Amino acid sequence: MQEGAADPGLYDFTPYRGRKPFAWPNGGKVAVWVSPNLEYYEIDPPLNPHRKAWAKPHPDVVGYAHRDHANRVGHWRMAEVMSKHGFPGSVSLSVALCQHHPEVVADANARGWEFFSHGIYNTRYSYGMDEAQERAIIEDSIRTVREATGQTIRGWLAPALTHTPRTLDLIAEYGMDYTCDLYHDDQPFPVHTRSGHLISMPYSLEVNDHYGFFVYNMSPREYARTLINQFERLAAEQSGTVMCIPLHSYLIGQPHRIGPFEEVLRHIAADDRAWITRSGDIAGAWRAAHPEALS
Amino acid sequence: MSLDPAYLEYPNRRLGYDHDLYPYSPLPKRKPLAWPGGKGVATWFVVSLEWFPITPSDKPFRAPGHMQTAYPDYRHYTSREYGTRVGFYRLLDAFAKAGVRVSVAANAAIAERYPQVIADIVAGGHELIAHSTDMNGTIASGLPEDEERALITHAVTALEQVSGQNVRGWHAIARSQSFNTVNLLKEAGLDYCVDWVNDEVPWSFANGVVNVPLNHELSDRQILTVQQQSVDSYAEQVLDAHDWLAAEATAQGGRLLPLHLTPYIIGLPYRMDAFERLLADLSARPQTWFATGAEILDSYRSQM
Numbered sequence: 001m002q003e004g005a006a007d008p009g010l011y012d013f014t015p016y017r018g019r020k021p022f023a024w025p026n027g028g029k030v031a032v033w034v035s036p037n038l039e040y041y042e043i044d045p046p047l048n049p050h051r052k053a054w055a056k057p058h059p060d061v062v063g064y065a066h067r068d069h070a071n072r073v074g075h076w077r078m079a080e081v082m083s084k085h086g087f088p089g090s091v092s093l094s095v096a097l098c099q100h101h102p103e104v105v106a107d108a109n110a111r112g113w114e115f116f117s118h119g120i121y122n123t124r125y126s127y128g129m130d131e132a133q134e135r136a137i138i139e140d141s142i143r144t145v146r147e148a149t150g151q152t153i154r155g156w157l158a159p160a161l162t163h164t165p166r167t168l169d170l171i172a173e174y175g176m177d178y179t180c181d182l183y184h185d186d187q188p189f190p191v192h193t194r195s196g197h198l199i200s201m202p203y204s205l206e207v208n209d210h211y212g213f214f215v216y217n218m219s220p221r222e223y224a225r226t227l228i229n230q231f232e233r234l235a236a237e238q239s240g241t242v243m244c245i246p247l248h249s250y251l252i253g254q255p256h257r258i259g260p261f262e263e264v265l266r267h268i269a270a271d272d273r274a275w276i277t278r279s280g281d282i283a284g285a286w287r288a289a290h291p292e293a294l295s
Numbered sequence: 296m297s298l299d300p301a302y303l304e305y306p307n308r309r310l311g312y313d314h315d316l317y318p319y320s321p322l323p324k325r326k327p328l329a330w331p332g333g334k335g336v337a338t339w340f341v342v343s344l345e346w347f348p349i350t351p352s353d354k355p356f357r358a359p360g361h362m363q364t365a366y367p368d369y370r371h372y373t374s375r376e377y378g379t380r381v382g383f384y385r386l387l388d389a390f391a392k393a394g395v396r397v398s399v400a401a402n403a404a405i406a407e408r409y410p411q412v413i414a415d416i417v418a419g420g421h422e423l424i425a426h427s428t429d430m431n432g433t434i435a436s437g438l439p440e441d442e443e444r445a446l447i448t449h450a451v452t453a454l455e456q457v458s459g460q461n462v463r464g465w466h467a468i469a470r471s472q473s474f475n476t477v478n479l480l481k482e483a484g485l486d487y488c489v490d491w492v493n494d495e496v497p498w499s500f501a502n503g504v505v506n507v508p509l510n511h512e513l514s515d516r517q518i519l520t521v522q523q524q525s526v527d528s529y530a531e532q533v534l535d536a537h538d539w540l541a542a543e544a545t546a547q548g549g550r551l552l553p554l555h556l557t558p559y560i561i562g563l564p565y566r567m568d569a570f571e572r573l574l575a576d577l578s579a580r581p582q583t584w585f586a587t588g589a590e591i592l593d594s595y596r597s598q599m
Contacts, residue, residue, distance in 0.1 A: 042313050043312070044313070048298065048302065057473075059314075059474060060471075061491060062490075065490075065491040065508075066492055066512075069492065069494065072320065072322055099310060100311065101311075120308075128298045130296060132297075137303070213522075219522075220532060220535065221531070254512055256535050256539075258539055
């Protein structure tokens, strides 16, 4: 990005009208990917001068325990429902989860899910890092996920959505294909970086379960209806869009929410306008359909 | 600009948790639980019964539901009292009609100021659990350990003296604890707390105290007051949860549906009919085991 400039210069402006439609590999109009955030929040993290981790003095029992629910209960409930309806995950991973709870990471890997990095912990923020520090967390992410799963990460969602002006340049330099941190479009687009070939992967932040339940205060059934409306609208528009369902199993995996959510997966799985896939596969298919964009 | 190098050091990055309060245990790997009578879903109401001084304290933090306007805040002081005088009696009647016994998390101040309420709880067959002194009795790290110890002791002693019950459970205001709390609860002779919402069945801390998790998301406060949904939606969400847990219980062992209530929230006239219908709907489900916290604790301990 152009540090300090009013327009950070992240991408070209391309209006929605007049784009050339294209079909996803199965002939579908909407690529649908589910992104479980598999996270670890520390009980007593050091303070980042730009952002506090917890609202209360440590231990913030409700904050910590709520997120711990994901790794004890919620993950399996959510993952079973996804597998039952044929949805793989594309995991936004706090890579230290590979050390703390390898059972969760192994379960996701065994289900054929893709991993990309969501930082070391969701309680360690990038704000204020120098370049060497930021390189350290990128290299740690690549190494840790490779050792734990055999996968080479292709994407990045900044830890707790905290960035520096150089994050996108650095992840592109390290060979990553996509960033989930830019919310300007329902289709992938090239991102301007110093080197590499980075694209923006639509992450549909507005239908993130956290937004549904804690920004918009939806009931579980309202959230399910929202996801179906999002899919139906995109499927009725021009072909070649992306819908992400970003999830946290401590939210969607609660017993009052998982039933309505299962109906969403049943609905989308029954519609052949959907291409149900993973983020890396979307990046690959989009590149194949747009060879000119990354020349 | 750069961060202190310690910010990129991870001394607790290891197998298991970054603390030693309790061990990691994924639910699918645990021994399945069997509740009494072959029921699948322990359905547990916890009613918080609270007295808010009209002179609020912010040390270490101001309790949820506390005074909000400049002094004197008649609006919130009296609205909270409404819950204890009126709303709570609607709940007691509803529980009696449905044959349900519950846990009541009461401030010591309730016992000291309104012993009749405690007598009515005991007469209804309900369990009392300790819930601090009054709503200025919040706990968080930074509260000196001797003050926290005195607060816990006062809370337990006052309830025991007025009720004649042996108090076994602890519910902290806002579920907030310090790093000392779990050891102080053990020292006070308590068997369990309800504050750690990380699970859906009971589990044990390293020191032997049990946590019976009281889900904060399925509380009347969260759904009706924070998220501002209707009482009909609240009841629908509770039944959706119950149905899901009942299906899981059939395949994977006993489950727990904890339902946290606040008399000044659920006990309003326009909400009570829906709540009584919810009680009837839960009663009609064959997998329901209505239980108190102590009964759930004892069943869990007998199986471990």
